[in-house]
Amino acid sequence: MKLPKEMVVRGFRASGASCGIKRTGKPDLALVVSDRPCVSAVVFTRNRVAAAPVVWGRANRNRGRLRGIVVNSGNANACTGAAGISAVREISRTACEALGIPKDSLLVCSTGVIGVPLPVGKIVAALPGLARRLDPKGIRDAGEAIRTTDAFPKRGMRRFRAGGRTVTLAGIAKGAGMIAPDMATMLAYVFTDAALRPEDARRMMRDAADRTFNRIVVDGDMSTNDTAALFANGACGLRPLAGAGLAAFREALESLLLDLALMIVRDGEGATRVVRFSVTGARSDAQALRAARAVASSLLVKTAVHGADLNWGRVIAVLGRAGIAVDPMKVEMAFAGVPLLRRGMRPDPAAERRAAPRIRKDAYGIDVDLGQGKGSAFVYFSDLTEQYVRINAGYRS
């Protein structure tokens, strides 16, 4: 995937800088703000141990009218008690004042190490400078400032025509490992000049996140800080999208989020391959998703994918323990498009030979049909490598 070089969306300005949280001196504070009110939609982690900014953000009555974001990296502000909440409040107040926008109209996010008090003084001191340096071309800098262990930046653009105008979407994201709670967080933000009705924004963002970010599995863990948000400021000049324009927006949004999600999987802490795992023929969509997630989280399946091992036996064994309706005699399975397993029986060696070279690639699909009903689901997952263990065993020591 090629990264866009310039990210400009009418009415948005942004900046990124180092405020001194990261010892490396790399950028660790990002600000993006619209010059006019937005319709916004935010999706938060479902982890019950939510970080302070998530707790505060959920309670913010302005959630549907946010103007933008202020995000620090290097510290998750999680497990920081009442002081953590005060810190979010202070950041919100300082940033909104510096920008001259209504109070509580920014989404405040943090990502980084859990359990360390947030150096709120450094952030507050840096905010006025960041506000002064806001630039229409700054979204890319903001994207750089939200990185933690990301091996590469994650960003994307979409454009489409509607009513004689061009609608633009720009997305930035961070995360490697879905999700490494210790470095806490997948974050993703989309800024668009489309005009959207609030209910359309909310529904589309929830659905698109569910079909993209909620379908990627690196290690099966879920962070205390995960947040994805959409900001639509209507600066393209159209009235709220409807009909074909709205459908085009929905498609652009989902495709942009999928790009960002796949970048996260691909960056998944040592990952070398990404598999699209699809389940059909389940009793229900819910059973299909449960089966797909179980397979995508299995250490044995993930190591087999890493070793380019055509190990359908491990896949079928996980299906058996996934708590879904399954009969091994009805299971069919294909690797990289080559049908291998028919009715739970061993594949013929010729098919195995055909499939073998295809699973050495860095992306392919595994398709399972359970033969039980019409339920279906898919997930994307990365392989498990020695590098993953090295990264995660060594991070804090």
Place this chain on the structure above:
Amino acid sequence: MKLPKEMVVRGFRASGASCGIKRTGKPDLALVVSDRPCVSAVVFTRNRVAAAPVVWGRANRNRGRLRGIVVNSGNANACTGAAGISAVREISRTACEALGIPKDSLLVCSTGVIGVPLPVGKIVAALPGLARRLDPKGIRDAGEAIRTTDAFPKRGMRRFRAGGRTVTLAGIAKGAGMIAPDMATMLAYVFTDAALRPEDARRMMRDAADRTFNRIVVDGDMSTNDTAALFANGACGLRPLAGAGLAAFREALESLLLDLALMIVRDGEGATRVVRFSVTGARSDAQALRAARAVASSLLVKTAVHGADLNWGRVIAVLGRAGIAVDPMKVEMAFAGVPLLRRGMRPDPAAERRAAPRIRKDAYGIDVDLGQGKGSAFVYFSDLTEQYVRINAGYRS
């Protein structure tokens, strides 16, 4: 743990040999049989994709009156369709005839690669010779013949006095990785000369397996072939155990199974440490166990344990996504006996310094109190190492 050198239990004879399934020529066929009827109790895998011997064994009406076992290693006879069931039937018939015991009175088990037709001819041809070589000292050889990737053999003995007699229990097990479906299987067998009532045998075996084998987590996977069985032939001459004698047996059985279970965790494919993870203060025992299993299966926790990283943040983040009642402000956590987390807040550095050297040991405990109620549970889990990835990525290629 020291392994017993000699394993003799009155009334049992056993043997192990190579019948040619393993290309290495290592022993791959085991036979253990009692010279008189036994009371038996068998616990099978709950995986819905059960191997042929499990399907057949479950349906065997003689399950409570089995005389012993015939086990092959090197091939799991799983995903082998109707031919797999026929193979089990043929092995059962041949072995019972060779031993001159009633039909269907042996537990037939297989462990090894999934999806490869069982070379039943080799097994059947070798059985008469194995039957001739049965020896009271042969249980240890049988234990050797059931190994697959086990780095070391797993066996143990227990003796206690009851009614002026000595009661003996001998256990053998195999498994490394709980569970590597590809090498399919944890197997464990206990042979005792105690006399037991059938209902006592069943209840004690189920309970003991639940508190030992069902509490170990290497990689969270469950095999298609897992089986644990108890054979009590009453040869010690006592009437069925009751009261204090029965209590002593229960204790001996659970402690023996725990030894075997811990050997499996310790052998867990590259494992270097074993952690006893305990949860108290949950809403219910079921919630406590759910939380404990989630933590024990978390890649991030397992890699942190490997790296001797005092990473309570990862533990609390897993608790948050475990689907149980949890409030970070009420969580208390101790590593290796040192209280670290109090009410979800960051520990003081002095406590961290005290705990740090203790988590470099090869076995220690992590204790969590959720402050929600009276539910409790514990599990034992191993760390996740680069060696695990090497073993499981490379096995079949």
